Amino acid sequence: MPETTLPAKPLLDTVAAAGTDPDRDQPWAELGLKADEYARIREILGRRPTSSELAMYSVMWSEHCSYKSSKVHLKQFSEIPQETRAGKMLAGIGENAGVIDIGQGYAVTFKVESHNHPSYVEPYQGAATGVGGIVRDILAMGARPVAVMDPLRFGPLDAPDTHRVLPGIVAGVGGYGNCLGLPNIGGEVVFDASYAGNPLVNALCVGVLRHEDLHLAKASGAGNQVILYGAKTGGDGIGGVSVLASETFESTGPAKRPSVQVGDPFQEKLLIECTLELFAAGIVAGIQDLGGAGLSCATSELASAGDGGMHVELDRVPLRDSSLAPEEILMSESQERMMAVVEPDDVERFLAICAKWDVDATVVGEVTDGDRLQIDWHGERVVDVPPRSVAHDGPTYHRPFSRPDSQDVLQADGAEKLARPSSGKELAETLLRLVASPNLCDKSWITDQYDRYVQGNTVLAQPSDSGMVRVDKDSNLGVAVSTDCNGRFARLDPYAGAQLALVESYRNVSTGGATPMAISDCLNFGSPEDPAVMWQLAEACRGLKDACVELGIPVTGGNVSLYNQTGETAILPTPVVAVLGVIEDVTRRTPSGFGDLGHRVLLLGETREELSGSEWAHVVHGHLGGLPPRVDLAAERALSELLVAATGVLSSAHDVSDGGLAQTLVESGLRHGIGARVDLAPVAGGDPFVALFSESAARVVVTVSPEDEERLFELAAEHGVPITSLGETRGDSLAVAGAFDVPLEELRTAWRLTLPAALA
Numbered sequence: 001m002p003e004t005t006l007p008a009k010p011l012l013d014t015v016a017a018a019g020t021d022p023d024r025d026q027p028w029a030e031l032g033l034k035a036d037e038y039a040r041i042r043e044i045l046g047r048r049p050t051s052s053e054l055a056m057y058s059v060m061w062s063e064h065c066s067y068k069s070s071k072v073h074l075k076q077f078s079e080i081p082q083e084t085r086a087g088k089m090l091a092g093i094g095e096n097a098g099v100i101d102i103g104q105g106y107a108v109t110f111k112v113e114s115h116n117h118p119s120y121v122e123p124y125q126g127a128a129t130g131v132g133g134i135v136r137d138i139l140a141m142g143a144r145p146v147a148v149m150d151p152l153r154f155g156p157l158d159a160p161d162t163h164r165v166l167p168g169i170v171a172g173v174g175g176y177g178n179c180l181g182l183p184n185i186g187g188e189v190v191f192d193a194s195y196a197g198n199p200l201v202n203a204l205c206v207g208v209l210r211h212e213d214l215h216l217a218k219a220s221g222a223g224n225q226v227i228l229y230g231a232k233t234g235g236d237g238i239g240g241v242s243v244l245a246s247e248t249f250e251s252t253g254p255a256k257r258p259s260v261q262v263g264d265p266f267q268e269k270l271l272i273e274c275t276l277e278l279f280a281a282g283i284v285a286g287i288q289d290l291g292g293a294g295l296s297c298a299t300s301e302l303a304s305a306g307d308g309g310m311h312v313e314l315d316r317v318p319l320r321d322s323s324l325a326p327e328e329i330l331m332s333e334s335q336e337r338m339m340a341v342v343e344p345d346d347v348e349r350f351l352a353i354c355a356k357w358d359v360d361a362t363v364v365g366e367v368t369d370g371d372r373l374q375i376d377w378h379g380e381r382v383v384d385v386p387p388r389s390v391a392h393d394g395p396t397y398h399r400p401f402s403r404p405d406s407q408d409v410l411q412a413d414g415a416e417k418l419a420r421p422s423s424g425k426e427l428a429e430t431l432l433r434l435v436a437s438p439n440l441c442d443k444s445w446i447t448d449q450y451d452r453y454v455q456g457n458t459v460l461a462q463p464s465d466s467g468m469v470r471v472d473k474d475s476n477l478g479v480a481v482s483t484d485c486n487g488r489f490a491r492l493d494p495y496a497g498a499q500l501a502l503v504e505s506y507r508n509v510s511t512g513g514a515t516p517m518a519i520s521d522c523l524n525f526g527s528p529e530d531p532a533v534m535w536q537l538a539e540a541c542r543g544l545k546d547a548c549v550e551l552g553i554p555v556t557g558g559n560v561s562l563y564n565q566t567g568e569t570a571i572l573p574t575p576v577v578a579v580l581g582v583i584e585d586v587t588r589r590t591p592s593g594f595g596d597l598g599h600r601v602l603l604l605g606e607t608r609e610e611l612s613g614s615e616w617a618h619v620v621h622g623h624l625g626g627l628p629p630r631v632d633l634a635a636e637r638a639l640s641e642l643l644v645a646a647t648g649v650l651s652s653a654h655d656v657s658d659g660g661l662a663q664t665l666v667e668s669g670l671r672h673g674i675g676a677r678v679d680l681a682p683v684a685g686g687d688p689f690v691a692l693f694s695e696s697a698a699r700v701v702v703t704v705s706p707e708d709e710e711r712l713f714e715l716a717a718e719h720g721v722p723i724t725s726l727g728e729t730r731g732d733s734l735a736v737a738g739a740f741d742v743p744l745e746e747l748r749t750a751w752r753l754t755l756p757a758a759l760a
Helices: 015-020 035-045 051-060 071-079 116-121 123-139 160-180 265-281 294-305 326-331 344-356 387-391 406-412 424-435 487-492 494-511 531-551 615-621 633-645 660-672 688-693 706-719 744-759
Strands: 089-091 098-103 106-114 144-154 184-191 200-210 225-230 286-289 309-313 337-342 361-368 373-377 380-385 458-460 467-470 478-484 515-524 555-561 574-583 600-604 652-655 676-678 700-704 723-729 733-736 740-743
Touching: 015 380, 035 051, 035 380, 051 294, 051 326, 051 380, 051 387, 071 531, 098 515, 098 555, 098 574, 106 123, 106 478, 106 574, 116 123, 116 160, 116 200, 123 144, 123 160, 123 200, 123 265, 123 286, 144 160, 144 265, 144 467, 144 478, 144 574, 160 184, 160 200, 160 265, 160 744, 184 467, 184 478, 200 478, 200 515, 200 574, 225 265, 225 294, 225 344, 265 337, 265 344, 286 294, 294 309, 294 326, 294 337, 294 373, 294 387, 326 373, 337 344, 344 361, 380 387, 406 487, 424 615, 424 660, 424 688, 424 740, 424 744, 478 494, 487 494, 487 531, 487 574, 494 515, 494 531, 494 574, 494 633, 494 652, 515 531, 515 633, 531 555, 531 574, 531 633, 600 633, 600 706, 615 660, 633 700, 633 706, 652 660, 660 676, 660 688, 660 700, 660 733, 660 744, 700 706, 706 723, 733 744, 740 744
Parallel strands: 106 515, 106 555, 144 184, 309 373, 515 555, 676 733
Antiparallel strands: 089 098, 098 106, 106 200, 144 200, 225 337, 225 361, 286 337, 309 361, 373 380, 458 467, 467 478, 478 574, 515 574, 600 700, 600 723, 652 700, 676 723, 733 740
């Protein structure tokens, strides 16, 4: 996007001036503030804000930064017990990312965030800087980033705008992560008409640290120096998280700038290594990355979380563009920047380490013993605010929410009444059609653009149920992560839909043999000004909280993304849930594909006639209605514990979710080209269609060697998990007794060709 030329000498609005012309017109509405919010700012300050202060409040009080419409619902997550089944939370909600103790002196930090709207405007840079931002969040906790994941959602595969945004977004995710040398170990790719014009780009990062290396975002100790280091500040990303962020402040002041950040992964790689050496040297007293809201966020949050105030000389900030006004510098979201608090005696060493890594570093201020955040520009004070009022005491909206009347009609329109295949030939045709559908087809056209094995610690990656990385090379301690959400389920019932997203991720982590420990969420919804959308958000939060309490895992943090809609059409409610689990020995993980001939194929869990919201209803009938599959949290927990206990007994495990048992059998067979012969008579009362395409939850297909089958039945009985023998791995086709026998190569062709044919 082109930039317009700024006036040579924009009028400086100082604190002193704000006291002498209280009635000056200010563009608070253009910056996304409401009249009552602007009035509150004036009340807090006892005067009108300067234009620099107005810039800070506008971005920090935006939905993205303040959660003003969602925090009344998010606060219930703090009621969840912080102790987990396998460890404890060392840092949680309110920090850059949650940190979980995983034993042996190690901790893991992980978080998922959104970069939706920038990725629609500029797909490559929007997605790339989404990766860069979440990586810095992890780095700021004192951790080395070790892996990333990317849940993505697009409009219909054949839509022109999908063809515009998808290649750029995928290239941005892969390009930035690959250049950083971080393996991309999982995620999702989902297509639905509701995401047309509003793709979802969620990014997750996992980091590893020793307990003693944990760092928090706070500025304490009067006299400690504030150092800005990393890339220079430019005009890209100015106010990117604020509504109407590119509008001017004054008719004679700062002009329109691009609102999408521009990333440099090579600069970020230097920043990562430099920061880790600074941590190792023990010379960082506090740290904050510069992401959403840039310097406005870093300065106010560090000062607010500390025990004093902060003074900053804004004209010391290194600039890529000398024409930037102080307002723009404060709002800029230029990437690859960090802010550290350093004791005076350590400053020289800090700067030397930065110089070693060719990372610019500048002392821009110091911690004070007062309670104000004060920022000067060439000797003139342009900001003098209570930092907490900017960072933490923003508006709280109790927006009206109500269950829409249309929900009853929607839920009454169940898919179970739809015409279904009956003959073996029709079942085979349905299977092939679903396997080739956009949401179930092979995603390697996308995932092959990501480096999955760089660093050499990747144990599981796409298309496995979860990604897994080794943490310790001596003990083989590792962690597994999965992200999931079915927006159709959440549309039918947002409470149950959020829980189904959680339990699918929970189950996916367990199939590899890891014990689920904690979640992070990325709650993507439409406009909060719509009571029906707010009801969806409220119900999703309530569902996640109730599920976490019963499953015994905490919410470590996350992100809320609102206003995801095109015109009046909101996206499907999409509460993406990431679950992190721990495995004591990654060499004993359970793979997700059939690996040996002659092994027994078994189904864990119970199959019911649950077709509403399913891929079958979506693909074959274009239908959405009814109630989603039943959530049974006790069954999910028992299944998880069984899968972990059976590590070493199972030769494979693959969860049953989108596409039902049929898709699970296909994916398991295609992984290594090993077929199966199954008899579905014991499943779903002998109805082969329901057995194949129902999407009942709490189910996993497993295989065992014949000599281990009895042991698995014993373990299933001990954990109270239903188990059904289906058949065995054999041949080079998927054969269902009395129904069909489809060669794996025919299935593979159907499964593989969809994305290349559409995106070539």
